[in-house]
Amino acid sequence: xxxxxxxxxxxxxxxxxxxxxxxxxxxxxxxxxxxxxxxxxxxxxxxxxxxxxxxxxxxxxxxxxxxxxxxxxxxxxxxxxxxxxxxxxxxxxxxxxxxxxxxxxxxxxxxxxxxxxxxxxxxxxxxxxxxxxxxxxxxxxxxxxxxxxxxxxxxxxxxxxxxxxxxxxxxxxxxxxxxxxxxxxxxxxxxxxxxxxxxxxxxxxxxxxxxxxxxxxxxxxxxxxxxxxxxxxxxxxxxxxxxxxxxxxxxxxxxxxxxxxxxxxxxxxxxxxxxxxxxxxxxxxxxxxxxxxxxxxxxxxxxxxxxxxxxxxxxxxxxxxxxxxxxxxxxxxxxxxxxxxxxxxxxxxxxxxxxxxxxxxxxx
Ligand SMILES: Cc1cc2nc3c(=O)[nH]c(=O)nc-3n(C[C@H](O)[C@H](O)[C@H](O)COP(=O)(O)OP(=O)(O)OC[C@H]3O[C@@H](n4cnc5c(N)ncnc54)[C@H](O)[C@@H]3O)c2cc1C
Numbered sequence: 001x002x003x004x005x006x007x008x009x010x011x012x013x014x015x016x017x018x019x020x021x022x023x024x025x026x027x028x029x030x031x032x033x034x035x036x037x038x039x040x041x042x043x044x045x046x047x048x049x050x051x052x053x054x055x056x057x058x059x060x061x062x063x064x065x066x067x068x069x070x071x072x073x074x075x076x077x078x079x080x081x082x083x084x085x086x087x088x089x090x091x092x093x094x095x096x097x098x099x100x101x102x103x104x105x106x107x108x109x110x111x112x113x114x115x116x117x118x119x120x121x122x123x124x125x126x127x128x129x130x131x132x133x134x135x136x137x138x139x140x141x142x143x144x145x146x147x148x149x150x151x152x153x154x155x156x157x158x159x160x161x162x163x164x165x166x167x168x169x170x171x172x173x174x175x176x177x178x179x180x181x182x183x184x185x186x187x188x189x190x191x192x193x194x195x196x197x198x199x200x201x202x203x204x205x206x207x208x209x210x211x212x213x214x215x216x217x218x219x220x221x222x223x224x225x226x227x228x229x230x231x232x233x234x235x236x237x238x239x240x241x242x243x244x245x246x247x248x249x250x251x252x253x254x255x256x257x258x259x260x261x262x263x264x265x266x267x268x269x270x271x272x273x274x275x276x277x278x279x280x281x282x283x284x285x286x287x288x289x290x291x292x293x294x295x296x297x298x299x300x301x302x303x304x305x306x307x308x309x310x311x312x313x314x315x316x317x318x319x320x321x322x323x324x325x326x327x328x329x330x331x332x333x334x335x336x337x338x339x340x341x342x343x344x345x346x347x348x349x350x351x352x353x354x355x356x357x358x359x360x361x362x363x364x
Pocket of ligand 1: 043189196206209324326
């Protein structure tokens with residue numbers, strides 16, 4: 001009899017898990033439950049940078065697998081056109097607002113005002129860094145799932161039998177409660193994971209970002225900046241040019257509690273205006289560009305490092321978790337989906353070494 005698997009969460013981790021489960025040769029029945037809409041949280045509002053070899057020993061193998069999967073998924077499903085997959089240079093740049101030098105130091109993209117640059121260094125080449133548009137990736141991958149059932153509802157509880165085996169998920173839409181039966185549940189609810197699994201502690205902080213329409217496209221250089229402003233403050237926005245816009249994000253903020261639903265996340269427009277002002281200090285293209293989106297989302301991270309929690313949940317049977325990917329969830333999403341499909345369908349992860357990410361570390 002085929003397995004009945006429910007995945008909770010339609011961010012990049014849940015979507016990738018649903019994709020690889022739905023393509024698994026054992027042909028399980030797969031349902032994805034999402035409370036708002038696909039990629040409503042950080043997975044729709046992240047930068048989308050992918051890095052091959054920037055990761056610590058606990059996630060290095062997962063990141064390598066995921067980097068390869070990003071490339072092969074793009075080949076298989078026309079990702080260059082559909083979700084803007086492309087290789088790019090990544091640059092670290094220190095700048096000072098106002099004129100500091102003459103000439104253009106080597107390695108500075110032509111859309112950065114050269115006279116503001118103090119120091120520049122390469123962090124990645126098109127062989128080691130790439131990018132995607134994360135929301136478009138999630139929306140396209142959902143379309144490529146085989147026979148996936150999608151339910152838009154808030155998952156309130158993972159239901160367990162007397163011996164703590166998964167038997168389903170209690171959901172709610174507009175006050176109406178419904179039980180979705182399952183023999184296996186995967187919780188991939190990003191920063192909301194702990195609300196469903198109190199013994200998997202995932203913390204979170206809000207971050208703002210903007211997209212900017214510019215007069216001409218910027219060259220494919222991701223920028224990690226450190227900018228000394230005119231009043232002496234140092235700000236560190238990250239800037240990711242895409243095919244048809246430029247994305248920039250600012251610092252994390254600590255004083256905004258996580259709302260119940262991703263669609264209820266509050267945007268502080270003042271923070272978005274600050275990002276625009278700061279990136280405009282080093283680029284006339286960005287200064288003169290028009291902000292097309294102001295947004296905020298919550299970064300999920302494991303309270304006890306290292307890396308995300310990936311594995312069976314201790315004290316439960318047939319309940320798995322994949323959450324807490326911190327600033328590398330877009331990069332490591334497909335790899336996580338692949339290893340979750342192996343765990344759930346084969347009870348053995350073979351594509352990557354993720355033993356140290358097992359959630360049993362919380363109970364030790
Ligand atoms: C500003 C910023 C920039 C970033 N840039 C990058 C980057 O360039 N590269 C990179 O690799 N990573 C980046 N990240 C990190 C990345 O965005 C996250 O690690 C990743 O999106 C997490 O994905 P997720 O699927 O675990 O969680 P989420 O994207 O938060 O998805 C969780 C989903 O679960 C749903 N959900 C939650 N609870 C329930 C429930 N009870 N019932 C039903 N559905 C539920 C939510 O609605 C949501 O859609 C960035 C993060 C931020 C904040």
